Amino acid sequence: MLQKAQIFSLDLQTAVNQQQGPYYFLLFSTCKWSSYIVHMDKSLMPKAFASHEIWYSTTINSVKTQNLESSPSLIYTYDHTFHGFSALLSKDELESIKKSPGFVSAYSDRKVTLDTTHTSEFLSLNPTTGLWPASDYGKDVIIGLIDTGIWPESASFKDDGMSEIPSRWKGTCEVGQEFNASNCNLKLIGARYFNKGVIAGNPNITLSMNSARDTEGHGTHTSSTAAGNYVEGVSYYGYASGTARGMAPKARLAMYKVLWDEGGYASDVLAGMDQAVADGVDIISISLGFDDLPLYEDPIAIASFGAMERGVLVSCSAGNGYPDLGYLHNGSPWVLTVAAGSIDRRPSGRLILGNGLSLTGWTMFPAKAFVKDVPLFYSKNVSDCETAEQLALVPTDAVIICYNKYSAALEMLSFVSNSDAVAGIIISDDQSLYEFNKFPYPGVVISPEQGLEVIKYAQTTSKPTATITFQETFLGTKPAPVVAAYSCRGPSGSNPSILKPDIMAPGTLVVAAWSPNVHSSIIWPNIELSSDFTAITGTSMACPHVSGIAALLKGAHPEWSPAAIRSAIMTTANPLDNTQQQIRDVGTDFDAATPLAMGAGQVDPNRALNPGLIYDATTQDYVNFLCANNFTRNQIYTITRSNNNCSTPSSDLNYPSFISLYNSTLASNTVVTTVDYFTRTVTNVGDGAATYKAKVEAPKGAVVTVSPDTLVFEKRYEKLSYSISIAFTGDKNGTVTFGSLTWIEENSKNTVRSPIVVSPYVNQWE
Known part of the structure; x- marks a missing residue:
């Protein structure tokens, strides 16, 4: 049966732009049966059945036929965030299921596509006043991560200073490949993995790591950003050095691995979210999303509604893509949707010319290279740095100057790497450059204004030379933050009548823990480097910042609902940058950023502690909203799991x-x-x-x-x-x-x- 391909992206910009992590595509299937997610009305379960699991199993068994090619089988049952099951069914069997008592809706399982040290200071968190001491650093609040797994040996997950696990916790540390119960501790209190969906969709695969262990790095990075413990002496190959810690250093972490090297499916994501709520998490952080789906078919929207009913706030990334309007995902009104911005920190190198002129440029070359008093080469015929013929003219052991306003800086650097040059000086005003961590060859990027001075020196000096130093970092750069070019803009196609995103947080070159078996940088042409910490970019990195801040607010105000926490975060956000001007947008040539790009502005944790007023919302408020927005009764039931009263529909949700x-x-x-x-x-x-x-x-x-x-x-x-x-x-x-x-x-x-x-x-x- 042919199925429409659906994109389910893990919101990591570097996974796409820098080949850091796998990138999967859904192939068209010609199988006679496929995986489906089926929603059921549990209130109609016959009294003869002792549990919903037995009812669902019996329902599936009732549609089995004598056709040996067809083998309906149960994948998961769900009961906490929605009612229903996922199963492998033929088209005919699905049609029979639709006639069963209690059936609400069904849709195809969907395959997955893979979409710190300074940020706490940048957000003004401090140990003496404000949200950190008021919440005791998030003590005993439990954050559940729906992600690629976790590297439990990371120093970010040590349990130094942690108290005993709260008695309300119902989760477990699931044993699996290279993962034992002893890998959990007082910080990482739970780790589970869900792979029945990906196996059902690919019956002959062998999972490379059949456990909650992270083989991609993404889940480790997001977990440590949200609630990593203190780790001193961290850096990214000498850049951005300092003490790493999460937003809520005393909060607990529970990992629910739903994404695999071999891909991933919506049914596994649903199972992870369902179990997280059952285990007793307070916050769910999910840095991924489904594109181009209505709310009643979006598994995250559906599961997060059930989580909200149980008092669990769900924090989601807005997605990575284009600066054009309307590409945002995770636009559900009951979740907190996070956009990404920059930090006031710039990894740098210093260019020193033979005449003593010293210029600061941008570099992330991951080594302390030796480029001292090297002859400087510039020629108008070679400055494009594009063709093999041009590069053949570069003298051996020289620093080449490249200036091509039509080429991106990293493209020019890649051309330099194919020459005999010792290093490259790249002249560029490409602002998106500062969002990437790959710098595979010695060099430095400077502005066109700086470049004029360098070219003048090279042209007017008989023996020009240059020295480049690396591994420098500058704080307090201005303006900051700026909205990242990759951060998806609203309105949400699934729900345009609610302004999304809600908030912006640091997402560009965030330093946090990493899986050491995944390369974190490269030196040309093929030297892959490993590190326990890395700097990566994406709305995936912004989301756990807000998840950790939400955990702090939950610790300080345990009586607040998810809507109240979201309101406090939104209404106290800062729309101004560190020059006290309107936050700018890289994606629109530094025009003033609109709320469709940054939501209410940059999150301000300390002000959110005492917001003055809050805009609260109940489950019935969301139901009334759905009733007023032309959703059918079945579609509403699919989301809400109950036949809620639509007597008072209202499209005017109490939103901030x-x-x-x-x-x-x-x-x-x-x-x-x-x-x-x-x-x-x-x-x-x-x-x-x-x-x-x-x-x-x-x-x-x-x-x-x-x-x-x-x-x-x-x-x-x-x-x-x-x-x-x-x-x-x-x-x-x-x-x-x-x-x-x-x-x-x-x-x-x-x-x-x-x-x-x-x-x-x-x-x-x-």
């Missing part, structure tokens, strides 16, 4: 942001006024009575009205509501405009900010 969509297919000279109305309810979580006044920064071309514009709370936990209208008049030419609504507390520093976006409706699925 606002998005007004317009039809961009109208002629560019068409001027139309659109008006959207919203109602929000805020809860006072301050110390007592408080008065807040509204401050509006309206998007260009919009009129924003708030009523009332003053909220007077008489006591803590009091709830008050307000309404807001956004009237937009202008050319519907695809422009995104944005502003904000900020509630400012009188006689206090509390400000509660919500981004406002007016955007064209974008559907990349069409």
